[in-house]
Amino acid sequence: MKSPLIHGTYGLFVREMKKWLRQKPQIIFAFVIPVVWLLLFGKSFNLTYLLNVPLDVPPEVRAVIQRAMEQALLRVFGSLDYFNFFAVGMLSAFALFTSMWSGMSLVWDRRLGYLERMLAAPIPRVSIYLAKVLSTLAKGLLQFSFMLLFVFVVGFTPKQGITIMDILAVYAVMASLILALAAIFTAIAIRITSHDLVISIANLVNLPLLFTSNAIFPLRQMPDWLKLAASLNPLTHSTSLSRYFLLGIGSPSPLQIHAGYMILFTLACIAVGSIVASRYL
């Protein structure tokens, strides 16, 4: 490996991972927090129960209404169990929750002087940046793998005839989303010297980004202005793709739009981030 870009990025990537793996509580939290969301939020909202037709309705009418309700549910959520719909949305939400902190270690490195050490070494600036982005990708994908296993354990029912290709496709979608978000949040931190600011930015963007996507509620029932915002949000596209692969909701034609958006968005984020890093780091 004679390229300074590669050995620089690789060396610093290994550093990030070693530090992360050494912090046991941090890893435990990375796995416990999604469990809390999935179980407490996902399981507490039982759509099927809410839409149950009361028992005092005459049985013939009741059966018809019930069927109509179920069809409505299936059309919107792709499943009679809201948990299925929500769980897939949470996969993208946690990609956001994890990558929005990717700038933090850069701020710490600046504070503790390690950044200066890296800058004095004969490696391109961009390798410092890429190491941070790639380590967030690794952490994010580990967390995602855990979540995927966990949702099946607590009763996730995928579409019929799901294959390993579908699972791999969701991995690709998540990798793309995490890369894009990590690229943005790391680039933002390049000139930041206070970790309070990183926390403020994360707090500012996490819920708006979550609620302007279809991670929790379906797009179709949103007002038009919110739909517009959602259509620009990468979380919407990654969630739509994941729901198609895991639950079979959505049709193939907007799928290409979603996939195209994800690929272009991710490439653009990394390109812009890399330019910013090599110029301003």
Next chain:
Amino acid sequence: MSAVEASGLVVVYKGGVKALDGFSLSVGKRELFALVGPNGAGKTTAMKVFTTLLKPTQGEAYVAGHNVLSEAGEVRRIIGYVPQNLSADDELTGMENLVLQGRLYGMNSPEARRRAKELLEMVGLVEAGNRVVGSYSGGMRRRLEIAMGLIHTPEILFLDEPTLGLDVQSRLLIWEHIKQLKNEEGVTIVFTTHYMDEADRLSERVGIIDSGRVVALGSPSELKAGIGGDIIVLKASGGDVADALRGLESVSRVDYVDGEFRVKVANGEEALPEVVKHLVQRGITVERVSLTKPSLDQVFVEYTGKTYREEEPPDYLLQTYIRGRRM
């Protein structure tokens, strides 16, 4: 070709603080060179220019013949840098820090590991090598930092205040390492310090820096000899001291610095009684008198007209200290 060459460096920080102001310097190959001066004189700023971490506003600097701006990559490959702040990763072990540092300089894993072992031995950290750096003492960390600066066998090593905040024993140990490096590995070493005695005892050549400029350059003995004798420091009142002493043959110069007269004489021991007698005879009261042999402190006074006080912390530190005590 010299190891480090700087001419007319000016560095102006945001907010208009001029850290370097016409800084020029030349360090020869295989030299052990000290950049010495008070806090805020511009030592660290100069180091940052040489290590390509800071772009000078004006002027040029060359390291081993490479321009620090246009050939920054070359410069980074050749130099080792030990920053003033302890900046090894405290969540990694000493060994891991060294190996990672080696990887950043393009060494492969076994190569970096071998060199890391060698260096841990050299700085006496073999036992501690597998412990996380967070558990090290200040002296151990400083030794590790030096080892990290040496991992890729640099031609030139820049050490910014390598003994800052260390106790006397650790300081002596660091001195030993620095001397050993210079003698056994033939590395050019440029270090900064605000201890004049450290520069005097350790370095072969010294650049004395004040207000962003090198005011004196030479070997410690040359610089001290340049003072041209000993100095009698005295406090006196009741007459014109300078005028009174002008008539004495043994006195070559009289300066008035910070409320004291500094009387330069060829031989202090012989001249002292004569000077005092002379003043008393002219009705001048001598309140206090002391004799100082030439030292770099004296050289500093000679070139800047200011006394050198290294013990006194800068005002802002003193104030935070006082504020801290009140709480």
